Amino acid sequence: MSFCNVCGKEIPPGASFCPSCGAQVVTSAESVAVPVSQQDTMPLKKKSVMLATVLGFLVAGLGHFYLGKWKRGGLWVIGALILWAMIVYTSPSYLLTAGLIIGIFSAFDARKTALKKYS
Numbered sequence: 001m002s003f004c005n006v007c008g009k010e011i012p013p014g015a016s017f018c019p020s021c022g023a024q025v026v027t028s029a030e031s032v033a034v035p036v037s038q039q040d041t042m043p044l045k046k047k048s049v050m051l052a053t054v055l056g057f058l059v060a061g062l063g064h065f066y067l068g069k070w071k072r073g074g075l076w077v078i079g080a081l082i083l084w085a086m087i088v089y090t091s092p093s094y095l096l097t098a099g100l101i102i103g104i105f106s107a108f109d110a111r112k113t114a115l116k117k118y119s
């Protein structure tokens with residue numbers, strides 16, 4: 001007796017598609033286990049990568065802290081603070097632009113770090 005690995009409904013012997021949800025039937029127990037575990041972890045990975053990116057954009061280094069990369073996150077915080085201080089002293093009118101640029105780079109790096117961590 002086999003069960004659909006998508007909806008869990010019983011599948012009649014010899015059927016190649018689930019009568020309930022239409023998903024393709026995977027017959028061997030080994031190949032059933034793989035898609036199920038992928039389904040469980042894939043959305044979490046995607047969510048974590050996205051969250052790290054968003055956090056990195058909001059606060060430089062925060063995305064790295066979320067990923068547990070304390071050293072790299074710390075460097076981002078220190079780097080961003082130094083940049084902020086420099087901009088405040090030299091050209092305060094560029095604060096918003098600079099903040100956006102720092103956020104984008106921090107987010108990009110957090111995303112790269114997250115993809116490496118979860119690959």
Ligand SMILES: [Zn+2]
Nearest residue numbers: 004007018021
């Ligand atoms: Zn099904």
